[in-house]
Amino acid sequence: MSNKLKIPFAKVPVNGNEFKYIKEVLDSGWLTTAGKAVEFERKFAEQVNAKHACVVNSCTAALHLGLDALGVQSGDQVFVQSMTFTASAEIIRYLNADPVFLDVEYGTNLITPEILQEAIRKHPNVKYLVLVHFGGQAAAMTIPGQEGILDICKKNDIKILEDAAHAFPTRLNGKMIGGFGDITCFSFYANKTITTGEGGMLTTDNDELHARVKTMRLHGINRDIWDRFTSTKPSWEYDVVEAGYKYNMPDINAAIGLAQLEKAEEYRKERQTVAEFYYKNLSGIDLIDLPVCHVPFEDHSWHLFPIVIKENSPIGRNEFIEKMAESGIGTSVHYKPLHRMTYYKQKYDLNPEDYPNTEKTWKGNVSLPIFPYMSEEETAYVCESVKRILGYS
Ligand SMILES: Cc1ncc(COP(=O)(O)O)c(C=O)c1O
Incomplete structure:
Protein backbone atom coordinates (compact mmCIF):
# COMPACT_ATOMS: atom_id res chain seq x y z
CA MET A 1 0.00 0.00 0.00
CA SER A 2 1.56 3.28 -1.07
CA ASN A 3 -0.53 5.78 0.85
CA LYS A 4 0.60 6.51 4.38
CA LEU A 5 -2.26 6.25 6.87
CA LYS A 6 -2.32 7.80 10.34
CA ILE A 7 -3.35 5.13 12.81
CA PRO A 8 -3.50 5.89 16.53
CA PHE A 9 -2.63 3.21 19.08
CA ALA A 10 -6.09 3.38 20.65
CA LYS A 11 -9.39 5.10 19.85
CA VAL A 12 -12.58 4.77 21.87
CA PRO A 13 -15.73 5.49 19.87
CA VAL A 14 -18.47 7.71 21.26
CA ASN A 15 -21.39 6.71 19.01
CA GLY A 16 -24.21 5.75 21.34
CA ASN A 17 -26.43 7.55 23.85
CA GLU A 18 -23.60 9.51 25.53
CA PHE A 19 -24.89 13.00 24.69
CA LYS A 20 -28.50 12.11 25.50
CA TYR A 21 -27.62 10.75 28.94
CA ILE A 22 -25.21 13.61 29.74
CA LYS A 23 -27.96 16.11 28.85
CA GLU A 24 -30.31 14.33 31.24
CA VAL A 25 -27.74 14.81 34.00
CA LEU A 26 -27.20 18.49 33.17
CA ASP A 27 -30.95 19.06 33.03
CA SER A 28 -31.39 17.39 36.42
CA GLY A 29 -29.46 20.15 38.20
CA TRP A 30 -27.43 17.64 40.24
CA LEU A 31 -24.00 17.03 38.71
CA THR A 32 -22.31 14.60 41.04
CA THR A 33 -23.18 11.06 42.12
CA ALA A 34 -26.89 10.28 41.81
CA GLY A 35 -29.33 8.23 39.75
CA LYS A 36 -27.10 7.65 36.71
CA ALA A 37 -24.32 6.22 38.90
CA VAL A 38 -26.83 3.93 40.61
CA GLU A 39 -28.23 2.84 37.22
CA PHE A 40 -24.71 2.24 35.88
CA GLU A 41 -23.95 0.03 38.89
CA ARG A 42 -27.16 -1.94 38.48
CA LYS A 43 -26.70 -2.53 34.75
CA PHE A 44 -23.00 -3.39 35.10
CA ALA A 45 -23.75 -5.89 37.89
CA GLU A 46 -26.41 -7.46 35.65
CA GLN A 47 -23.95 -7.79 32.74
CA VAL A 48 -21.25 -9.55 34.76
CA ASN A 49 -23.78 -11.44 36.87
CA ALA A 50 -22.51 -10.10 40.20
CA LYS A 51 -24.69 -9.37 43.23
CA HIS A 52 -23.17 -5.91 43.83
CA ALA A 53 -21.34 -3.29 41.77
CA CYS A 54 -19.77 -0.16 43.24
CA VAL A 55 -18.83 2.62 40.84
CA VAL A 56 -15.77 4.77 41.61
CA ASN A 57 -13.56 7.35 39.92
CA SER A 58 -10.76 4.96 38.82
CA CYS A 59 -9.78 1.31 38.81
CA THR A 60 -6.94 2.27 41.13
CA ALA A 61 -9.55 3.49 43.64
CA ALA A 62 -11.51 0.24 43.20
CA LEU A 63 -8.36 -1.83 43.77
CA HIS A 64 -7.50 0.20 46.88
CA LEU A 65 -11.00 -0.18 48.33
CA GLY A 66 -11.01 -3.86 47.40
CA LEU A 67 -7.74 -4.68 49.09
CA ASP A 68 -8.82 -2.74 52.18
CA ALA A 69 -12.13 -4.64 52.29
CA LEU A 70 -10.34 -7.98 51.98
CA GLY A 71 -8.57 -7.07 55.21
CA VAL A 72 -4.97 -6.44 54.09
CA GLN A 73 -3.07 -4.91 56.98
CA SER A 74 0.24 -3.16 57.43
CA GLY A 75 3.07 -5.71 57.07
CA ASP A 76 1.03 -8.27 55.08
CA GLN A 77 2.44 -9.65 51.84
CA VAL A 78 0.50 -9.79 48.58
CA PHE A 79 1.34 -11.73 45.40
CA VAL A 80 1.23 -9.66 42.20
CA GLN A 81 2.85 -10.08 38.81
CA SER A 82 5.74 -7.83 37.84
CA MET A 83 4.40 -7.55 34.28
CA THR A 84 1.61 -5.07 35.00
CA PHE A 85 0.82 -1.38 35.45
CA THR A 86 2.06 0.12 38.70
CA ALA A 87 -1.51 0.55 40.01
CA SER A 88 -1.77 -3.23 40.57
CA ALA A 89 1.09 -3.02 43.09
CA GLU A 90 0.93 0.55 44.44
CA ILE A 91 -2.39 -0.18 46.13
CA ILE A 92 -0.56 -2.79 48.24
CA ARG A 93 1.79 -0.05 49.41
CA TYR A 94 -1.19 2.29 50.14
CA LEU A 95 -2.03 -0.17 52.95
CA ASN A 96 1.60 -0.39 54.03
CA ALA A 97 1.72 -4.01 52.92
CA ASP A 98 4.40 -5.46 50.64
CA PRO A 99 4.13 -6.87 47.11
CA VAL A 100 5.72 -10.25 46.37
CA PHE A 101 6.38 -10.02 42.64
CA LEU A 102 5.77 -13.06 40.41
CA ASP A 103 6.91 -14.02 36.94
CA VAL A 104 4.20 -14.80 34.35
CA GLU A 105 3.65 -17.31 31.56
CA TYR A 106 5.44 -16.26 28.36
CA GLY A 107 2.97 -15.42 25.60
CA THR A 108 -0.07 -14.64 27.80
CA ASN A 109 1.51 -12.54 30.57
CA LEU A 110 -0.77 -14.36 33.00
CA ILE A 111 -0.18 -16.05 36.33
CA THR A 112 -0.88 -19.78 35.84
CA PRO A 113 -1.85 -22.38 38.46
CA GLU A 114 1.73 -23.76 38.22
CA ILE A 115 3.31 -20.34 38.84
CA LEU A 116 1.00 -19.79 41.79
CA GLN A 117 1.73 -23.24 43.31
CA GLU A 118 5.44 -22.54 43.09
CA ALA A 119 5.01 -19.08 44.66
CA ILE A 120 3.02 -20.56 47.55
CA ARG A 121 5.73 -23.15 48.10
CA LYS A 122 8.36 -20.39 48.32
CA HIS A 123 6.21 -17.91 50.30
CA PRO A 124 3.76 -19.92 52.43
CA ASN A 125 2.79 -16.90 54.54
CA VAL A 126 1.32 -14.83 51.72
CA LYS A 127 -2.48 -14.74 52.03
CA TYR A 128 -3.52 -12.36 49.23
CA LEU A 129 -3.24 -12.34 45.43
CA VAL A 130 -3.80 -9.46 42.99
CA LEU A 131 -4.70 -11.38 39.83
CA VAL A 132 -4.34 -9.46 36.55
CA HIS A 133 -6.41 -10.54 33.53
CA PHE A 134 -3.71 -9.26 31.22
CA GLY A 135 -4.71 -7.65 27.92
CA GLY A 136 -8.29 -8.86 28.33
CA GLN A 137 -7.71 -12.63 28.58
CA ALA A 138 -8.83 -14.24 31.83
CA ALA A 139 -6.28 -15.98 34.03
CA ALA A 140 -7.10 -19.68 34.56
CA MET A 141 -9.25 -19.22 37.66
CA THR A 142 -11.25 -22.31 36.79
CA ILE A 143 -10.21 -25.19 34.52
CA PRO A 144 -12.81 -27.89 33.82
CA GLY A 145 -11.61 -31.14 35.41
CA GLN A 146 -8.44 -29.60 36.84
CA GLU A 147 -7.29 -27.39 39.68
CA GLY A 148 -7.61 -23.73 38.74
CA ILE A 149 -6.36 -20.63 40.54
CA LEU A 150 -9.58 -20.33 42.57
CA ASP A 151 -9.20 -23.92 43.90
CA ILE A 152 -5.55 -23.36 44.80
CA CYS A 153 -6.37 -20.11 46.60
CA LYS A 154 -9.25 -21.69 48.51
CA LYS A 155 -7.05 -24.60 49.60
CA ASN A 156 -4.32 -22.25 50.81
CA ASP A 157 -6.63 -19.65 52.38
CA ILE A 158 -5.56 -16.95 49.91
CA LYS A 159 -7.96 -14.11 49.05
CA ILE A 160 -8.06 -12.85 45.48
CA LEU A 161 -8.45 -9.30 44.24
CA GLU A 162 -8.99 -9.46 40.48
CA ASP A 163 -7.46 -6.63 38.48
CA ALA A 164 -9.77 -6.66 35.47
CA ALA A 165 -8.72 -3.21 34.21
CA HIS A 166 -8.37 -4.77 30.73
CA ALA A 167 -11.07 -7.38 31.02
CA PHE A 168 -14.53 -6.11 30.17
CA PRO A 169 -16.29 -7.86 28.62
CA THR A 170 -14.25 -11.02 29.24
CA ARG A 171 -15.51 -14.55 29.89
CA LEU A 172 -14.06 -17.72 31.29
CA ASN A 173 -15.73 -21.10 30.90
CA GLY A 174 -19.04 -19.46 30.09
CA LYS A 175 -19.01 -16.96 32.96
CA MET A 176 -18.29 -13.22 32.88
CA ILE A 177 -15.24 -11.88 34.69
CA GLY A 178 -16.68 -9.93 37.61
CA GLY A 179 -18.79 -12.80 38.86
CA PHE A 180 -16.02 -15.14 40.06
CA GLY A 181 -13.79 -14.26 43.01
CA ASP A 182 -14.19 -12.17 46.15
CA ILE A 183 -13.73 -8.80 44.42
CA THR A 184 -13.13 -7.73 40.81
CA CYS A 185 -12.04 -4.25 39.68
CA PHE A 186 -12.54 -2.73 36.22
CA SER A 187 -11.15 0.41 34.58
CA PHE A 188 -12.99 2.95 32.45
CA TYR A 189 -9.89 5.05 31.79
CA ALA A 190 -9.86 6.93 28.45
CA ASN A 191 -8.19 4.16 26.40
CA LYS A 192 -9.99 1.18 27.94
CA THR A 193 -12.54 -1.15 26.31
CA ILE A 194 -15.36 1.08 27.51
CA THR A 195 -14.67 4.48 29.04
CA THR A 196 -16.07 7.18 31.30
CA GLY A 197 -12.96 9.35 30.81
CA GLU A 198 -11.74 8.32 34.24
CA GLY A 199 -13.57 5.70 36.23
CA GLY A 200 -13.73 2.25 37.72
CA MET A 201 -16.13 -0.40 39.00
CA LEU A 202 -15.83 -2.97 41.76
CA THR A 203 -18.02 -6.06 41.78
CA THR A 204 -18.60 -8.63 44.51
CA ASP A 205 -21.20 -11.17 45.62
CA ASN A 206 -20.32 -10.63 49.26
CA ASP A 207 -22.67 -8.33 51.26
CA GLU A 208 -20.10 -7.49 53.95
CA LEU A 209 -17.35 -6.60 51.49
CA HIS A 210 -19.84 -4.48 49.56
CA ALA A 211 -20.89 -2.60 52.69
CA ARG A 212 -17.27 -1.84 53.61
CA VAL A 213 -16.43 -0.65 50.07
CA LYS A 214 -19.49 1.61 49.94
CA THR A 215 -18.63 3.23 53.24
CA MET A 216 -14.94 3.71 52.45
CA ARG A 217 -15.75 5.04 48.97
CA LEU A 218 -17.28 8.13 50.52
CA HIS A 219 -15.33 9.43 53.53
CA GLY A 220 -16.28 6.54 55.82
CA ILE A 221 -19.79 8.04 56.03
CA ASN A 222 -22.52 5.57 56.85
CA ARG A 223 -24.97 6.98 54.27
CA ASP A 224 -24.73 7.35 50.49
CA ILE A 225 -24.53 10.90 49.05
CA TRP A 226 -27.53 10.03 46.91
CA ASP A 227 -29.51 8.70 49.83
CA ARG A 228 -28.68 11.86 51.80
CA PHE A 229 -30.36 13.98 49.13
CA THR A 230 -33.33 11.78 48.33
CA SER A 231 -34.51 10.27 51.58
CA THR A 232 -36.80 12.05 54.00
CA LYS A 233 -34.15 11.82 56.72
CA PRO A 234 -32.21 15.14 56.95
CA SER A 235 -29.04 15.18 54.79
CA TRP A 236 -26.84 16.36 57.69
CA GLU A 237 -27.77 13.33 59.76
CA TYR A 238 -24.94 10.92 59.18
CA ASP A 239 -22.11 9.35 61.11
CA VAL A 240 -18.44 8.87 60.19
CA VAL A 241 -17.40 5.34 61.09
CA GLU A 242 -13.91 5.32 59.48
CA ALA A 243 -11.38 7.66 57.87
CA GLY A 244 -12.54 6.88 54.32
CA TYR A 245 -11.77 8.24 50.85
CA LYS A 246 -13.40 10.45 48.21
CA TYR A 247 -13.70 7.96 45.35
CA ASN A 248 -17.29 8.43 44.11
CA MET A 249 -18.04 8.81 40.37
CA PRO A 250 -20.00 11.91 39.25
CA ASP A 251 -23.17 11.29 37.22
CA ILE A 252 -21.76 12.97 34.08
CA ASN A 253 -19.13 10.23 33.89
CA ALA A 254 -21.68 7.55 34.80
CA ALA A 255 -23.91 8.83 31.94
CA ILE A 256 -21.05 8.16 29.50
CA GLY A 257 -20.51 4.76 31.10
CA LEU A 258 -24.16 3.78 30.67
CA ALA A 259 -24.02 4.61 26.97
CA GLN A 260 -20.73 2.77 26.52
CA LEU A 261 -22.06 -0.26 28.37
CA GLU A 262 -24.83 -0.58 25.77
CA LYS A 263 -22.12 -0.89 23.09
CA ALA A 264 -19.59 -3.00 25.00
CA GLU A 265 -20.18 -6.28 23.16
C1 LIG B 1 -3.55 -3.63 34.76
C2 LIG B 1 -4.05 -2.29 35.23
N1 LIG B 1 -4.51 -2.17 36.49
C3 LIG B 1 -4.98 -1.01 36.96
C4 LIG B 1 -5.02 0.13 36.18
C5 LIG B 1 -5.52 1.40 36.76
O1 LIG B 1 -6.66 1.88 36.11
P1 LIG B 1 -7.17 3.37 36.33
O2 LIG B 1 -6.38 4.25 35.40
O3 LIG B 1 -8.63 3.33 35.97
O4 LIG B 1 -6.95 3.71 37.74
C6 LIG B 1 -4.56 0.06 34.86
C7 LIG B 1 -4.58 1.25 34.02
O5 LIG B 1 -4.15 1.32 32.91
C8 LIG B 1 -4.05 -1.17 34.37
O6 LIG B 1 -3.60 -1.29 33.13
Missing part, protein backbone atom coordinates in the same frame (compact mmCIF):
# COMPACT_ATOMS: atom_id res chain seq x y z
CA GLU A 266 -20.29 -4.56 19.75
CA TYR A 267 -16.93 -2.90 20.52
CA ARG A 268 -15.49 -6.22 21.73
CA LYS A 269 -16.49 -7.96 18.50
CA GLU A 270 -14.93 -5.14 16.49
CA ARG A 271 -11.62 -5.58 18.33
CA GLN A 272 -11.83 -9.36 17.84
CA THR A 273 -12.04 -8.80 14.07
CA VAL A 274 -8.79 -6.81 14.24
CA ALA A 275 -7.09 -9.50 16.35
CA GLU A 276 -8.17 -12.22 13.91
CA PHE A 277 -6.74 -10.22 11.01
CA TYR A 278 -3.42 -9.86 12.86
CA TYR A 279 -3.24 -13.60 13.61
CA LYS A 280 -3.98 -14.42 9.96
CA ASN A 281 -1.53 -11.96 8.47
CA LEU A 282 1.36 -11.97 10.94
CA SER A 283 1.58 -15.63 11.91
CA GLY A 284 4.25 -16.51 9.34
CA ILE A 285 6.79 -13.99 10.63
CA ASP A 286 9.42 -15.89 12.59
CA LEU A 287 11.05 -12.74 14.06
CA ILE A 288 8.00 -12.05 16.23
CA ASP A 289 5.88 -13.96 18.74
CA LEU A 290 2.15 -13.25 18.66
CA PRO A 291 0.09 -13.19 21.88
CA VAL A 292 -1.02 -16.65 23.00
CA CYS A 293 -4.79 -17.01 23.37
CA HIS A 294 -5.88 -20.01 25.50
CA VAL A 295 -9.58 -19.14 25.42
CA PRO A 296 -12.14 -18.99 22.58
CA PHE A 297 -11.68 -15.67 20.77
CA GLU A 298 -15.23 -14.67 21.82
CA ASP A 299 -14.22 -14.83 25.50
CA HIS A 300 -11.37 -12.28 25.16
CA SER A 301 -12.00 -8.53 25.44
CA TRP A 302 -9.04 -7.87 23.08
CA HIS A 303 -8.01 -4.72 24.92
CA LEU A 304 -4.40 -5.27 23.83
CA PHE A 305 -2.58 -7.07 21.05
CA PRO A 306 0.98 -7.30 22.41
CA ILE A 307 3.60 -8.89 20.16
CA VAL A 308 7.22 -9.65 21.08
CA ILE A 309 10.11 -8.85 18.71
CA LYS A 310 12.44 -11.81 19.20
CA GLU A 311 16.04 -11.42 20.27
CA ASN A 312 17.39 -12.60 16.91
CA SER A 313 15.61 -9.76 15.06
CA PRO A 314 18.04 -7.31 13.42
CA ILE A 315 15.62 -4.52 14.42
CA GLY A 316 15.16 -4.12 18.17
CA ARG A 317 11.95 -3.08 19.91
CA ASN A 318 12.80 0.61 20.29
CA GLU A 319 13.86 1.02 16.68
CA PHE A 320 10.75 -0.90 15.58
CA ILE A 321 8.55 1.53 17.53
CA GLU A 322 10.34 4.52 15.94
CA LYS A 323 9.89 3.10 12.45
CA MET A 324 6.21 2.36 13.09
CA ALA A 325 5.80 5.98 14.25
CA GLU A 326 7.53 7.21 11.08
CA SER A 327 4.98 5.15 9.15
CA GLY A 328 2.17 6.95 11.01
CA ILE A 329 1.32 4.05 13.33
CA GLY A 330 0.92 4.48 17.09
CA THR A 331 2.14 1.65 19.33
CA SER A 332 2.69 1.20 23.05
CA VAL A 333 4.57 -1.05 25.48
CA HIS A 334 2.75 -3.18 28.05
CA TYR A 335 4.76 -2.98 30.20
CA LYS A 336 8.18 -2.12 31.45
CA PRO A 337 8.00 -4.60 34.34
CA LEU A 338 7.73 -3.35 37.90
CA HIS A 339 10.91 -5.14 39.00
CA ARG A 340 12.73 -2.68 36.70
CA MET A 341 11.04 0.41 38.14
CA THR A 342 13.26 2.41 40.54
CA TYR A 343 10.84 2.45 43.46
CA TYR A 344 10.15 -1.30 43.59
CA LYS A 345 13.65 -2.29 42.49
CA GLN A 346 15.32 -0.31 45.26
CA LYS A 347 12.78 -0.94 48.01
CA TYR A 348 12.70 -4.71 47.49
CA ASP A 349 16.18 -5.27 46.01
CA LEU A 350 14.69 -7.03 42.98
CA ASN A 351 16.75 -9.02 40.52
CA PRO A 352 15.68 -9.37 36.83
CA GLU A 353 16.96 -12.98 36.82
CA ASP A 354 14.06 -13.96 39.07
CA TYR A 355 11.58 -13.05 36.30
CA PRO A 356 12.85 -14.89 33.19
CA ASN A 357 9.60 -14.91 31.17
CA THR A 358 8.86 -11.30 32.03
CA GLU A 359 12.40 -10.34 30.98
CA LYS A 360 12.11 -12.24 27.70
CA THR A 361 8.88 -10.35 26.98
CA TRP A 362 10.19 -6.97 28.12
CA LYS A 363 13.17 -7.09 25.75
CA GLY A 364 10.84 -7.06 22.72
CA ASN A 365 7.25 -6.20 23.71
CA VAL A 366 5.20 -3.84 21.54
CA SER A 367 1.44 -3.49 21.48
CA LEU A 368 -0.12 -2.95 18.04
CA PRO A 369 -3.15 -0.69 17.45
CA ILE A 370 -6.49 -2.36 18.20
CA PHE A 371 -9.77 -0.49 18.51
CA PRO A 372 -13.41 -0.70 17.36
CA TYR A 373 -14.08 0.20 13.71
CA MET A 374 -10.39 0.00 12.81
CA SER A 375 -10.79 -0.55 9.07
CA GLU A 376 -9.41 -3.51 7.16
CA GLU A 377 -7.31 -1.02 5.17
CA GLU A 378 -5.79 0.26 8.43
CA THR A 379 -5.19 -3.22 9.84
CA ALA A 380 -3.64 -4.36 6.56
CA TYR A 381 -1.38 -1.29 6.56
CA VAL A 382 -0.18 -2.13 10.11
CA CYS A 383 0.62 -5.71 9.00
CA GLU A 384 2.45 -4.52 5.88
CA SER A 385 4.44 -2.02 7.94
CA VAL A 386 5.43 -4.68 10.50
CA LYS A 387 6.66 -6.91 7.66
CA ARG A 388 8.48 -4.11 5.83
CA ILE A 389 10.24 -2.86 8.98
CA LEU A 390 11.38 -6.37 9.89
CA GLY A 391 12.68 -6.94 6.35
CA TYR A 392 9.99 -9.33 5.06
CA SER A 393 8.97 -7.23 2.06
